[in-house]
Amino acid sequence: MFIVEETIAGPEAAQIPKQRGESLLDTAVRYAEERHWDVFPGTWLEAVDGTQRCSCGDGRCSAPGAHPAREDWAAQVTGSVTVARRMWSKQPTASILLPTGRTFDAIDVPESAGFLALARMERMELTLGPVTCTPDRRMHFFVLPGAAAKVPDLVRKLGWTPASLDLVALGEGSYVAAPPTRFGSRGSVQWARRPTPANRWLPDVEELISPLAYACGRDR
Secondary structure, X not given: OOOOOEEEEOHHHOEEEEOOOOOHHHHHHHHHHHOOOOEXXXXXXXXXXXXXXXOOOOOOOOOOOOOEOOOOHHHHOEOOHHHHHXXXXXXXXXXXXXXXXXXXXXXXXXXXXXXXXXXXXXXXXXOOOOXXXXXOOEEEEEEOOOHXXXXXXXXXXXXXXXXXXXXXXXXXXXXXXXXXXXXXXXXXXXXXXXXXXXXXXXXXXXXXXXXXXXXXXXXX
């Protein structure tokens, strides 16, 4: 079970669990072993003249320490505990990235809309999967694979055009950064809803799209 040692109050009375005291290597291994999630190592942070810089070398990197380190990153993806342990042993500070379109897709929304949607989902007693909150103020809702293909039509049926909402479905060919990956000096990715035995079975995007679209519409 994932251990939470501290919580941070968030909007709409939500609590964001914050992981502490565990290495990136151990966490990556547990994602593969306990959740059967595929993982791959990304970039990492390096101290340059007293400043944390991304290992990619780009001084203007938009996600320092939290993006793929190679163009062929898909070739690194693994669900093997042994392989994951070996990769992070080589680079212990590498970010933990999870490919979407495999064991889950992710619905990417602004943090403000995400917390609003979470509050509404709880009132509706909807089943939720894990949800992350990133330092660049985005939230990712984990749902069953296939969501990326469904979302545009689902949004249209609700009366919105896909381009009008800041709501993106991440599927095959995309990825999300997993806790406790750090984004430069902005902080680390955290769980808004941590993985537990109770949410091992993910919801279909059709169950969540209405509150998410509504929240994004209000957030415009």
